[in-house]
Ligand SMILES: *[C@@H]1O[C@H](CO)[C@@H](O)[C@H](O)[C@H]1NC(C)=O
Ligand SMILES: *[C@@H]1O[C@H](CO)[C@@H](O)[C@H](O)[C@H]1NC(C)=O
């Protein structure tokens with residue numbers, strides 16, 4: 001028994017000469033203050049406003065996550081303080097603070113200040129962990145998402161010693177690796193859905209509460225764009241007929257005249273825009289099913305934003321042929337483009353084709369607005385129902401104004417920033 005006690009005493013002795021006075025978890029107000037200290041530092045780095053004492057500007061971070069509190073990590077930090085360690089076991093995924101005669105009040109933020117001071121004092125040599133900046137690099141470790149900390153007050157000879165340990169997940173300070181990715185554009189590497197950019201802080205933030213929308217992969221963006229732009233091209237060249245659907249709906253009376261939409265002096269080729277796609281996705285995420293007067297499920301009109309820069313498909317029950325993204329795009333296009341695959345403007349009697357003047361607005365045709373330059377779409381794929389929403393920019397359709405400046409020569413009003421492509425008749429942004 002004596003031997004066991006003796007061995008145990010030696011074991012403790014080997015790790016610490018200090019004795020614990022008290023230790024604990026941080027209160028929720030302290031947790032907030034510690035997170036703020038971290039995120040304010042990270043935000044300055046992300047926005048490129050952080051400078052060292054010598055005035056050296058740090059590079060902007062493109063992938064800096066906003067940290068959140070991690071209670072499990074706080075428990076681990078608490079356990080790591082049990083023996084009042086006077087030196088840390090590691091700086092990989094852990095920061096360590098030792099303050100002689102420092103009071104309990106505000107010890108968490110004092111620790112944070114001491115750690116950021118390493119960057120302030122030593123400058124950006126610490127992009128990669130160095131002996132001087134090891135705790136600042138862990139604080140600035142872009143890919144760490146969360147942190148949890150605890151404190152202990154210990155007696156070490158004449159000194160009382162305040163200890164703070166923070167543990168980070170995923171752990172940083174991997175040897176030879178930079179704390180964060182550097183580039184010209186803050187947030188450029190934030191995952192748009194999983195951790196979208198928070199513009200004010202420049203940090204990759206919390207995902208949206210209801211991320212139940214999806215963005216189109218590049219191949220489907222191209223597929224979608226080609227549909228928009230081929231109709232815009234036909235229209236701009238004056239090759240798009242108006243009356244393919246003008247036969248009487250009830251009698252299937254075929255048209256006996258062909259009217260062409262006038263050529264356009266300035267219709268832009270649409271470009272895909274990730275920001276518009278994301279806005280459309282966020283709108284879809286908040287959409288509710290709403291049975292329209294015909295009994296179909298439609299997007300709530302406040303979501304569809306009628307008359308503004310939207311194209312939206314009805315929320316219709318899924319058919320077997322609508323499993324893949326291209327099939328969904330085809331089905332949406334069918335709704336937007338026309339009756340039985342042809343333009344249905346005449347059926348809606350929404351515009352006078354002879355002079356290209358819009359008679360009333362219909363969100364289904366915003367993709368035809370000549371002035372629109374960018375489009376971005378997102379989709380929602382729910383059990384049994386699905387929907388696609390697109391936003392165009394700038395807003396194109398206004399009651400009483402033309403879809404585009406009608407007339408010839410085709411493309412003659414394209415600006416120098418978007419010269420004419422003669423083959424398509426579209427103004428192509430440089
Ligand atoms: C801490 O306080 C004790 C008691 O007042 C004092 O003896 C000691 O020198 C102080 N240590 C430091 C580093 O200030
Ligand atoms: C086709 O021509 C007939 C006879 O001229 C006319 O009565 C009818 O309204 C026309 N139909 C359409 C769709 O223009």
Ligand SMILES: *[C@@H]1O[C@H](CO)[C@@H](O)[C@H](O)[C@H]1NC(C)=O
Nearest residue numbers: 288289290291300301302303
């Ligand atoms: C559409 O959404 C708005 C805002 O959420 C709501 O006030 C309105 O009642 C909804 N309309 C229908 C028909 O569900």
Ligand SMILES: *[C@@H]1O[C@H](CO)[C@@H](O)[C@H](O)[C@H]1NC(C)=O
Nearest residue numbers: 322323324325381382383384
């Ligand atoms: C959409 O959901 C349906 C049914 O759950 C599934 O069969 C289909 O593969 C999904 N499509 C896409 C593009 O996610």
Ligand SMILES: *[C@@H]1O[C@H](CO)[C@@H](O)[C@H](O)[C@H]1NC(C)=O
Nearest residue numbers: 240241242243244341342343
């Ligand atoms: C309308 O009909 C004409 C003649 O059949 C055809 O050439 C043209 O491609 C059709 N337009 C559309 C948009 O389908």
Ligand SMILES: *[C@@H]1O[C@H](CO)[C@@H](O)[C@H](O)[C@H]1NC(C)=O
Nearest residue numbers: 351352353354355356357359
């Ligand atoms: C264009 O057509 C609309 C609808 O038919 C008409 O009200 C308007 O006066 C026409 N504008 C011109 C310039 O002819």
